[in-house]
Amino acid sequence: MHAHPAASPAAVGNAARSRRRGEVLRACALVGPALLLLLVLFLLPTLAILGIALTDWQFGAQSLSFVGAANFQEIFADATFRASFGNTLVYVLIVVPGTVVCALVVALLIEADSRFRSFYRAIHFLPFMATLAAMAIAWEALLHPTIGLVNQMLAAIGAPTANWLRDERTVLPVLAIIGIWQNLGFALVLFMAGLKAIPRDLYDAADIDGASSWMDRILTVTLPMLGPVSMFVVIVVALRAFEAFDTVQMLTQGGPGKASELLLYTLYRESFEFLRTGYGAAITVVFLTIVVSLTLFQARVMDRKVHYS
Amino acid sequence: MSAHRLSLPARLTRHAVLIVTGGMMLLPFVWMISLSLKPPGEIFHGGFSLLPDRWNAWENYTTALTAAPLPRFMLNGVAVCAAILALQILFCAPAAYALAKLNFRGREVVFGLVLVALLIPHQVLALPLFILGYQLGLLNSYAALIFPFVVSPFGIFLFRQFFKGIPDDIVHAARLDGLSEFSIVWRIMLPMAMPAVIAFSIFSVVAHWNDLFWPLIAVRQEELMPPSLGIMAFKNEEAGNDYGPLMAGASLVVAPLLIAFLCAQRWFIEGLTAGATK
Amino acid sequence: MASLSIAGITKGFEATQVLKGVSLDIRDGEFLTLLGPSGCGKSTLLRILAGLEIQDGGTISIDDRVVDDLHPKKRDVAMVFQSYALYPHMTVRDNISVPLKMRRLSSWQRLPLFGRCLPNSARIRKEIAGEAGKVAKSVGIEHLLDRKPGQLSGGQRQRVAVARAMVRHPAVFLMDEPLSNLDAKLRVQMRAEIKELHRRLGVTFIYVTHDQAEAMTLSDRVAVMLDGELLQVAPPDAIYAEPNDRRVAEFIGSPKINLLDAVVRTPETIDVAGATLPVPTGCEPGTNIVLGIRPEAFHYVDRFAPGTLGARVHLVEHLGSDLFVHCDFPGAGAPLIARLATDRAPSLSIGETVHLGIDASRVLLFRPDGSRLPNREATVTTLRGRA
Numbered sequence: 001m002h003a004h005p006a007a008s009p010a011a012v013g014n015a016a017r018s019r020r021r022g023e024v025l026r027a028c029a030l031v032g033p034a035l036l037l038l039l040v041l042f043l044l045p046t047l048a049i050l051g052i053a054l055t056d057w058q059f060g061a062q063s064l065s066f067v068g069a070a071n072f073q074e075i076f077a078d079a080t081f082r083a084s085f086g087n088t089l090v091y092v093l094i095v096v097p098g099t100v101v102c103a104l105v106v107a108l109l110i111e112a113d114s115r116f117r118s119f120y121r122a123i124h125f126l127p128f129m130a131t132l133a134a135m136a137i138a139w140e141a142l143l144h145p146t147i148g149l150v151n152q153m154l155a156a157i158g159a160p161t162a163n164w165l166r167d168e169r170t171v172l173p174v175l176a177i178i179g180i181w182q183n184l185g186f187a188l189v190l191f192m193a194g195l196k197a198i199p200r201d202l203y204d205a206a207d208i209d210g211a212s213s214w215m216d217r218i219l220t221v222t223l224p225m226l227g228p229v230s231m232f233v234v235i236v237v238a239l240r241a242f243e244a245f246d247t248v249q250m251l252t253q254g255g256p257g258k259a260s261e262l263l264l265y266t267l268y269r270e271s272f273e274f275l276r277t278g279y280g281a282a283i284t285v286v287f288l289t290i291v292v293s294l295t296l297f298q299a300r301v302m303d304r305k306v307h308y309s
Numbered sequence: 310m311s312a313h314r315l316s317l318p319a320r321l322t323r324h325a326v327l328i329v330t331g332g333m334m335l336l337p338f339v340w341m342i343s344l345s346l347k348p349p350g351e352i353f354h355g356g357f358s359l360l361p362d363r364w365n366a367w368e369n370y371t372t373a374l375t376a377a378p379l380p381r382f383m384l385n386g387v388a389v390c391a392a393i394l395a396l397q398i399l400f401c402a403p404a405a406y407a408l409a410k411l412n413f414r415g416r417e418v419v420f421g422l423v424l425v426a427l428l429i430p431h432q433v434l435a436l437p438l439f440i441l442g443y444q445l446g447l448l449n450s451y452a453a454l455i456f457p458f459v460v461s462p463f464g465i466f467l468f469r470q471f472f473k474g475i476p477d478d479i480v481h482a483a484r485l486d487g488l489s490e491f492s493i494v495w496r497i498m499l500p501m502a503m504p505a506v507i508a509f510s511i512f513s514v515v516a517h518w519n520d521l522f523w524p525l526i527a528v529r530q531e532e533l534m535p536p537s538l539g540i541m542a543f544k545n546e547e548a549g550n551d552y553g554p555l556m557a558g559a560s561l562v563v564a565p566l567l568i569a570f571l572c573a574q575r576w577f578i579e580g581l582t583a584g585a586t587k
Numbered sequence: 588m589a590s591l592s593i594a595g596i597t598k599g600f601e602a603t604q605v606l607k608g609v610s611l612d613i614r615d616g617e618f619l620t621l622l623g624p625s626g627c628g629k630s631t632l633l634r635i636l637a638g639l640e641i642q643d644g645g646t647i648s649i650d651d652r653v654v655d656d657l658h659p660k661k662r663d664v665a666m667v668f669q670s671y672a673l674y675p676h677m678t679v680r681d682n683i684s685v686p687l688k689m690r691r692l693s694s695w696q697r698l699p700l701f702g703r704c705l706p707n708s709a710r711i712r713k714e715i716a717g718e719a720g721k722v723a724k725s726v727g728i729e730h731l732l733d734r735k736p737g738q739l740s741g742g743q744r745q746r747v748a749v750a751r752a753m754v755r756h757p758a759v760f761l762m763d764e765p766l767s768n769l770d771a772k773l774r775v776q777m778r779a780e781i782k783e784l785h786r787r788l789g790v791t792f793i794y795v796t797h798d799q800a801e802a803m804t805l806s807d808r809v810a811v812m813l814d815g816e817l818l819q820v821a822p823p824d825a826i827y828a829e830p831n832d833r834r835v836a837e838f839i840g841s842p843k844i845n846l847l848d849a850v851v852r853t854p855e856t857i858d859v860a861g862a863t864l865p866v867p868t869g870c871e872p873g874t875n876i877v878l879g880i881r882p883e884a885f886h887y888v889d890r891f892a893p894g895t896l897g898a899r900v901h902l903v904e905h906l907g908s909d910l911f912v913h914c915d916f917p918g919a920g921a922p923l924i925a926r927l928a929t930d931r932a933p934s935l936s937i938g939e940t941v942h943l944g945i946d947a948s949r950v951l952l953f954r955p956d957g958s959r960l961p962n963r964e965a966t967v968t969t970l971r972g973r974a
Contacts, residue, residue: 026490027413034404035419037460042426045437052436059440106330109323113315116324122574123331126338129566129581131519133537134559137544138341141552147353149340181334189578201672204639209751210660210689214319219699220685224676243430246521250541264432264522271436272526280436288433295428 049288053281060275071282081283084254084261087172088242091262094176095183095241100234102180103187104226108218110188111195121192125185132182136250139178140165165251168259175260178247183240187233194229198222228301235298242290263287338563345369345556352552365553370561372554377546379558381532382539383565389454389535390514396459397513398499398506405468406494410480420469426462432522439526453527454535458517464509467583471505472498504579511580518566536562589650589663589758589791590615591636596645598631605631607815608645618785618792622802623812624838629795632812633761636793638662649758660689665752666761669768671744673736679747680732683719686755691715722754723747726784742773749784760785762794766801778804799839803827811835833957836879842911842924844951849878860916862896866947868960876960879951882911882926888942889933895942898923900935914941 053071057064075081110120127135142149143164151161164174202221211220245264248254254261254269267287271280315323339359344352348365373379407413408420438457442448447456475498483493499506517535524538531542540562544555570577591613598606605628613619621629634640636647638659647654654662665686673682688697695701696708703709723729726746736744745765752760765781766774782805785792796802802809803823810820818832830836836844849859851874855867859878868876888895898914901922910932912925925943935941952960 023411024413027407027411027416030403030407030411030490030494031419034400034460034465035422037400038422038426038462040441041438041457041460042429042434042462043422045434045441046429048437048440049433102330106327109327112323113320115320116327118574120327120331121578122571124334125574125578126567126570127334129515129519129570129577130338130563131537131540131566133519133521134540134562135337135341137540137555137559138337141344141556142337142340149336149357152357181337184334186581189582193582199670199672201668201670202674204634204637205666205668205672205674205751206685207639207659208637208664208666209686211685212658212660212689213694215694216689216697219697221674224674227676239430243432245432246537249521249525250544267432268435268522268525272439277436277440284433284436288429291430291433292428 046288049281049284052278053285055278055281057278058275059277064278067278071278072285074279075282075286080258080261081266083258084263084266085286087259087261088244088263090172091176091179091244092238092241094173095179095244096234096238098176098180099183099187099237100230103184103191103233104230106184107188107191107195108222111192112214121189124188127182128185132246133250135182136178136247139247140251143174166256168256171252171256171260175244175247175252175262179241179244183237186240187237190229190233190236191226194226195222197229198225231301232298235294235301239291239294242287242294263290338567341556341563342560344552345554345560347553349551349553366557369553369557372551373543373558373561376554377539377543377558378531379539379543379561382534382536383561385451385454385532385534385539386518386536389451390517392451392455393458393517394510394513396455397461397464398509400460401464402468402499403491403494405465406472406490406498408465409469409472410477410498411490423462423465423469427466431457435523435526442527449528449530449533451533454524454533457523458513461509461513464513467505467509468502471502475501507576508580508583511577512583515566515577515581591759591791591793592646592648592651593632593636594646594648596632596635596642596647598628598635598640598642605815606635606642609812609815609817610645611810611817611820613791613793616789616791618782618794618805618807620794620796620802620806620809621812622796622799622809622838625797627812628815629797629812630763633666633763633793633795636759637664637666637761662759663757664759664761665755665757666763667745667748667752667765669764671736671748671765671768673744673747673751675736678733678735679723679728679739680716680719682736682747683722683750683754684715686751687715687718688712690755719750719754722750726750726753741769742777745769745777749781753784753788758790760788760790760792762792764796765794766796767798774801781805799841811838813838829959830951831959833877833879833953833959836951836953840881842882842926845880845882845921845923845925846953847878847880847923849876850874851876860896862894864894864896864945864947866945866950866952868952870960875955877953877955877957879953880945881949881951882924884946884949885925885927885943886946887927887932888944891942892944895944897940897942900937900939900941902937903935905929910935912941914943 054066054068055064056067056070106120106124110117141147143151145151145161145163145166148164150164154161162170164170198221202225203217206217206220209220211217243264244262245268248260248262248265249268252260254265263283264287267280267283270276270283274280343359343361346364346366346369347361348363348368351361351363351365404419408416408423434457439448442453442456447453479497479501480493483497488496519537520535521537521541524535525541528534528538531539534542540558543558593609593611593613596606596609597604609628609632611619621632623629631640635642638654638657642655649662649664674685677685691711691714692702692708696705696711703712720729720732723732726749728743728746728750731739731743731747736747739747745768748765762781766777769777778801781792781794785805794801794805803826806823808820809823809826811818811826813834818835819826819830821829826835827839830839833846837846847859849857849864849866851868851870851872852858852863853872854869855865856863857866857868857876857878858864866878868874870876891897896916898916900912900914902913904911904913908929910927910929912927912932912935913922914925916923925941948962950962952962954960
């Protein structure tokens with residue numbers, strides 16, 4: 001504390017002003033570096049990407065010109081992008097329901113009894129945090145057409161086998177299954193937290209009210225109470241599914257043909273392999289739009305908390 | 310406990326289903342480790358057995374560690390993750406403190422910017438950051454792997470939430486005791502926010518150890534590669550013909566996080582799900 | 588309508604024994620309160636009655652029918668929870684309807700969407716909605732039927748919980764601290780409403796509380812529980828006036844009863860804190876006993892007289908009609924509290940010595956183990972005349 005001789009009102013005013021200035025300076029010193037970095041690393045680049053998307057810039061070229069929405073017209077006319085966009089939607093539409101339904105069932109089963117709870121949770125959660133680039137290699141071995149375990153097992157029971165990652169019809173569903181495998185543990189943990197948050201009194205009340213069977217309890221209490229959590233899980237998993245990249249890069253490179261081109265992989269190739277910067281930026285803008293709208297939607301849903309008011 | 314004990318058949322069904330689904334989750338791990346123990350002949354001969362007839366683990370793991378610079382990849386990973394985490398905490402904690410506990414003009418604007426940054430997925434930033442890195446001559450260096458992540462909007466957000474829960478009186482008491490604002494951050498707030506720090510650290514380390522997208526863009530030289538990119542390079546060189554060492558390499562890349570997870574399950578789950586609620 | 592019989596119920600959670608053999612008979616239509624401090628096992632006992640927990644030993648019968656193996660649904664009991672446990676996603680009408688739906692609709696008819704299309708389903712649902720409306724009206728919440736619990740005040744939620752319990756006309760009402768989440772004013776009002784509800788329905792109520800005022804005002808009989816044991820079951824006035832155990836005497840009454848160590852001098856007198864009081868015990872001289880004196884059993888005496896206690900005033904609380912005088916008093920561990928009528932006692936100042944007379948017919952005597960020593964007809968009934 002500064003010991004100002006507060007003799008006259010003017011001096012008090014000065015002291016107060018200098019203290020206020022001190023507070024501003026302190027805040028600047030604390031927030032300044034982070035704020036500067038946020039601007040340079042997050043906000044300006046985002047604005048830049050919106051700008052670049054309107055130009056025909058190729059990385060390394062000396063000149064560029066403004067082309068308006070031409071890049072966007074071009075990407076939506078481009079067979080690769082359209083395939084990629086369509087594949088991504090299919091991928092998301094398999095991964096999201098697959099992950100959410102499996103995770104919900106596993107969560108209900110794990111929470112149905114106390115035995116081995118954390119053990120089961122741990123083994124289902126493992127894939128979520130394993131390095132996907134490395135696990136993709138393990139999946140490739142499992143799915144190998146001749147020596148892979150999957151085909152060997154199918155052959156042993158007389159079922160038809162396939163060259164999973166080299167067949168246009170199977171490659172996308174197989175990648176989606178790997179996506180489910182990876183995200184299930186995550187959704188599971190969110191559901192388990194949601195289940196824990198349901199007050200035990202509600203189950204007791206349901207019991208007294210006559211909801212005695214497991215099914216009745218699930219329908220009367222569990223599922224309605226999980227409503228908001230489920231919404232949240234759906235969106236979080238959808239976000240992760242839109243961001244799928246590692247498995248494509250490691251296993252298929254978008255092939256065969258364009259059967260496994262996914263949005264982020266196309267974005268990567270155009271931007272960093274073909275160095276078509278303006279074009280890549282346009283794809284990035286599409287990707288950004290999807291992710292931001294999903295996140296904002298989620299934020300709105302979470303704010304309203306559905307029917308909990 | 311409650312009167313609702315599962316009946317014996319219900320309990321057995323629960324275990325049966327969970328063991329099957331759990332087995333499916335573990336299958337890639339099990340198969341990866343199994344192949345990493347086998348000699349090439351047994352791998353290409355096929356078969357269901359998990360354990361090899363002739364143990365080839367020593368050869369596979371030695372090849373993985375010597376033929377490819379796997380130790381180098383892992384050390385790169387440790388160094389890059391540590392640097393990113395240290396810088397993130399260094400920049401985020403003071404900002405979060407100011408946003409949580411100080412009253413200054415523009416605070417709401419700054420917090421608004423943090424929330425906007427939180428919305429933006431990192432893949433969107435790759436292109437402009439690549440150009441920025443190129444202009445600054447940073448590409449193909451450790452700095453290239455680190456600089457996009459030195460500040461984390463999620464970190465600021467998480468720490469701010471936690472700091473807000475710490476009573477103002479503690480800050481006032483610390484000021485009266487003569488601590489500067491920075492010492493309040495480092496000596497009072499951060500130690501009190503240890504759970505948030507641990508959760509954030511796990512979130513950050515897991516994200517960057519596993520990240521493939523940015524390293525793929527930022528570095529080409531093998532000596533700089535972090536584990537995920539390194540294992541990809543290893544795979545491409547081996548062209549998939551030498552499964553044993555490849556699986557050994559993959560196992561080694563995955564192992565540190567998995568072991569850490571098994572030791573501190575609760576913290577990991579907390580840290581990684583905190584990341585979802587951003 | 589039902590009588591209830593609880594015989595030798597025991598229950599433990601891991602190492603701790605929560606109920607140590609509780610036996611109790613409850614008459615048809617009675618309002619019985621389980622009263623005790625938190626952790627005494629009263630809520631566990633209620634949950635066992637409801638069938639939410641299974642006892643380790645002992646038997647519960649309702650109307651002479653053993654219900655130990657019956658699911659809550661089949662026991663014909665309803666329960667009001669401390670948290671009300673209303674389903675937050677359902678309207679008030681749906682909340683009240685749940686017990687009827689679970690009983691009258693088949694499990695197929697209960698299925699969402701599909702169940703509505705089955706024959707009879709619509710008709711039964713309509714009947715149920717009608718009954719729910721009627722019950723809501725009887726507790727005065729018919730205007731809230733389409734709201735969700737989140738939009739209701741505490742008192743309104745409480746009524747919904749009561750309505751949900753009433754709707755299927757159970758034989759026994761179980762209430763687990765139903766008023767503890769309400770503010771003091773509303774609590775008094777709801778207390779009166781519960782009493783009225785019991786009178787109107789005439790069915791058996793079992794009510795759990797830690798609040799002695801609730802227990803005293805509501806009950807036909809109070810069962811005092813402590814550490815997993817029933818200490819005494821008696822009407823409220825008897826619980827207060829004739830506690831059979833030192834712990835009951837201490838738990839009931841506010842301010843707390845004063846307990847003083849005493850020694851029997853002759854069968855007609857005892858020594859306590861240096862004074863000799865004419866309290867007949869009939870015990871052998873030299874026996875150690877504990878003397879219990881309720882604050883209102885003291886009266887003011889203006890100067891020393893044999894058979895009075897002299898104590899130093901250290902705090903005086905004015906309550907309008909009465910004074911609470913806290914005094915220190917040589918030989919007694921804790922301070923002693925006397926409730927004196929304002930008009931009978933002059934203004935007392937702190938540090939002054941006050942002489943307190945004791946109404947010997949109103950003292951309680953306990954053996955050192957805490958059990959009650961029956962009062963004996965005294966040869967000299969009061970000391971008031973001597974003072």
